[in-house]
Amino acid sequence: MATITLQPICRTSPTPPPMVVQSISELDTSKSQFPITGQFASSPVAIPNKRLASPLSPLPVGQTPPVTPPQSPPSQEVQCTMSSRLYPPDNYPLIQNSPPLRAIDAAGVAATINHIATQPLPNADDVFPWAHGAHPENHLQIEFFNARKKAVKKVPTCVRFVTVVKVGGDLGSCKLKGAVVPEDVLQIEGQPRFVNLDPQNGFCVRNFHIQVGKFATLSDIIVYGGTGTGFEEVREVAERISAAQIHFRQDSELKLPVYNTFVVTDPFSAFEELFPELVSIDSKGKLTGHVVEFSSDHWERSEMCTMSRASEIFRNVFLGSTADAGLDPSHRFSQDTHWDIMIEASDLAQIPSPGSLRAISEALEHTNETQMLEFPSSGSVFPAQYETDGILEICRWIHSLASEDGYGVIQTDAEGDTKMSSSSTGRKILIHCTDGYTETSLLALAFVMYAQGLPVYDAWVHLHSEKKRNFFAYAGDLSLLRTIQQRLLRASPNGRAMISLSAQSPEPQWLSKMDGSLPSRILPYMYLGNLNHANNPALLRALGIKRVLSVGEFVSWTSEELNEWGKSRVLSVDNVQDNGIDSLAHVFNNCLDFIDEGRCKGEPTLVHCRVGVSRSATICIAEVMRSLNLSVPRAYCYVRARRLNVIIQPHCRFMYELLKWEEIQSHKENISVKREMEWTTVAREVAAMNRPYSSR
Structure with missing residues (x-):
């Protein structure tokens, strides 16, 4: 049985890797359709950019699965036998013997x-x-x-x-x-x-x-x-x-x-x-x-577009998905919003030339029609001189159009923040991509650095924490932004940039440990991440995360880091491997109580295992079920969309345990149990959702 300890054990030897593997004409209704005589008894409902965080193929023959802790003692619950209206079948006449x-x-x-x-x-x-x-x-x-x-x-x-x-x-x-x-x-x-x-x-x-x-x-x-x-x-x-x-x-x-x-x-x-x-x-x-039908593209796309719905990251500059652009007829959120300019981040795009930017500016003077522009997607731009000039030019262009109709002088206050008068309208600009968070992250971060005068690490935190945007940036984006940081800040119209340049303070330690990904914000008070996130306490502190729930893994913190963090804010669930045998159901309530305690105290919790796709994802699904009163399939899709570019993969037993836990919770609250979806259908839908990515 899994145990819960209040203090993580700092280990120098690596923990065995998790077993995250996986291989989806009108008829008269008053008459019987079939020629049977007798009285019959009538016995009284593919998403882009996602990636699997672990191999899809099974472990090959001859390879030993990771060592598992001793098995949990057998359940004390009595074996249940399901009843059915079809058994005994005596009320249903035989067609043949x-x-x-x-x-x-x-x-x-x-x-x-x-x-x-x-x-x-x-x-x-x-x-x-x-x-x-x-x-x-x-x-x-x-x-x-x-x-x-x-x-x-x-x-x-x-x-x-x-x-x-x-x-x-x-x-x-x-x-x-x-x-x-x-x-x-x-x-x-x-x-x-x-x-x-x-x-x-x-x-x-x-x-x-x-x-x-x-x-x-x-x-x-x-x-x-x-x-x-x-x-x-x-x-x-x-x-x-x-x-x-x-x-x-x-x-x-x-x-x-x-x-x-x-x-x-x-x-x-x-x-x-x-x-x-x-x-x-x-x-x-x-x-x-x-x-x-949660395996349908519509369901996953809807949840994803809801999560990444357009929001303002700077006056008149919005970040969102293609649904917000009104270009996706099945997911159109912003039908009443008129965008002056829509910038789509795309793998096939090139950095716009100064001439193309001027042409759009001139067109806006003569027409009310939305102007379209493309920009290279995140992870596809390299720090050459041409690219650096192009990124700086488009940031300057967006800022100018959004601030004062493309004219007028931009002023800053004593603290370096851009001053905007109530009469200023500006052009409304949407930066978008299909999922609303992947391809746009490079341009969004670069623009925030330029417009707000922030170094890359502050822009990262600002966009995530202040603007509440979920985004995924590649390691190459981080390298590029650090390379062009000085040019963006020197050109910035924001007085804060000069402070950032003159301070010459060293980059925070947590930045060097990042691979581009941030813990995924599932709920305002609960994040889902991996062991690398958990082992970067400075990053967690920068994001406002104040508690850590480790599921089956141990953080490698120094004693000083642990004491500074506070031992009561770290909870470790031990002896839970991702092996298909160990159970999580009996620790659901303890884990959710810890998360809820953090919610009440205003202390967001990071829930993690090794990869952040199975054990910790299962706990997060349970919390979403509890807090938002969602069924298992709906909570699964909710968490799946918010895990951004990583596909959650609770194994079969964990998913089954969530269905059983949903049933138990209903009994405790004296609510009649009625599953929205049966186990075999849940499994079939999960397999169908993962199938498009399994061949990549």
């Missing part, structure tokens, strides 16, 4: 799906490590778990899920909540068998893509047809599924429960008319919005 198929109507499907969402999930110890997958030929995976007395081959008998299978076309239309296609669960050719997607080699505990297939073997299965799909086609698939259930039970070494296959007797139009809350994609191929 061999293999057995039973009939169910649309109302019965709706009642079944709603009921299963209220059932307590089995404890994580009851389904893991089996759910991680163990192909008979994958000796590394099997031996790793068996060495820790974890029966990886033991099939959990407490599970009774419901799997909904659509026949007839892909899931681009006529999709019910959580529906999958036959090939997700069934071998299409040969003997009727369930698919075995367990990895045949390597070690991996992020096999989200296999969860639908694995848990289909422990499910009652409902088969329905899309619009225009005939009965015989649906029956054929249902027969193979029913036969696969029989073979799986016969081949198992355990005495497994009996699972059944059901055929929907109503057409899909019945769901659209009577149970629209279950329709994810309608018969015309349109998302209904009734069902959570």
Whole structure:
């Protein structure tokens, strides 16, 4: 069991690396769709610039996984067995006896799906490590778990899920909540068998893509047809599924429960008319919005654009995403905002020439139309003389247009701040890119240095802390800005720049330890970061972070740094490896209490593990669930968007534990449990979200 200590242990030897690995025509609804007689019982919903922070491929054969601490003692909770409206199946008449198929109507499907969402999930110890997958030929995976007395081959008998299978076309239309296609669960050719997607080699505990297939073997299965799909086609698939259930039970070494296959007797139009809350994609191929589909580009883009929504970083100069520019029709936030100039940061752009800047200035005198301009994206500019001149010129140009309509004299007050009269209007300028924080960071930081007269390290903190902008800058950007810093400050119209130049104070120590990334601000009082961030206490102090929660790792601070920080502001959770075995659920409350204590005291907390994608991300998801009252999939997307260029990757067990914790919290608050999304759907969506990045 993980333990919590109040003082970090300073170590000189490196901690073993985490195992962050991963491999996603109208019918009459009053009549039955199928020719079955008898009375049927009606049983009463790719993002650019993201990168995976760790390898996607499993550990190769022969490579030993990291050493794990002793296993936690077994859970004291009793094993739970899920109930289902489909078992016993006596209320659903047989269509045929061999293999057995039973009939169910649309109302019965709706009642079944709603009921299963209220059932307590089995404890994580009851389904893991089996759910991680163990192909008979994958000796590394099997031996790793068996060495820790974890029966990886033991099939959990407490599970009774419901799997909904659509026949007839892909899931681009006529999709019910959580529906999958036959090939997700069934071998299409040969003997009727369930698919075995367990990895045949390597070690991996992020096999989200296999969860639908694995848990289909422990499910009652409902088969329905899309619009225009005939009965015989649906029956054929249902027969193979029913036969696969029989073979799986016969081949198992355990005495497994009996699972059944059901055929929907109503057409899909019945769901659209009577149970629209279950329709994810309608018969015309349109998302209904009734069902959570967080793997869709729309969901992730929406959360990302909300996080990076345009805000003012200097008078009339805004930083935002392409959605704020109104160029993305599916995510348009600023329809009522007229931008005089929109500067898009792009990988294909060149630094604008002085002639092109003059042409835009002249055009603004004769038209009210928005003027478009491009600038090279962050990480693509190198410190040559031409580039330095171009960066300085565009900063001067933006400042002039934004300050006084491009005319007039810019004045500064006694402290060096730019003085603006109430009559000054200026040109409204938006600096934007697709995600709102990556490609624009170089130009934004350079402009803040010039306009505010700040050295690079102060501009960094100013943009993040004062202007509350989340951004990601590459190490090359930091090097470039340090190279051109003197020129930007000498040319700055802000009197503060002369103070910065004359002071000649050394750069802060934390700057040399930076790789360009900052801890990710998830909530105003909670940051998510990695071990490097945690081992840079001066950086944390500069950002206003005053507490550190270390999950499974130890900070390497000196005793002086620890005493200066305050031992009570550092909490370490020990003996939690990212190995698919160790649990986090039993330390959720302690960690969240520590974070909440910081919130009450106005002391923001950095939550970190080694990479900042799994253990610490899981804790942050739990806090977002608690504080914002969000479900697991919504909180996952919230944190994922705010982790900026790094994709969070809690492994399968951690994600499952979050679903179970959500259920437990609802019980404590006397709230009826109803999951917004089932475990297999959550896993499928996570796999689909990560798929575009896995090939990079």
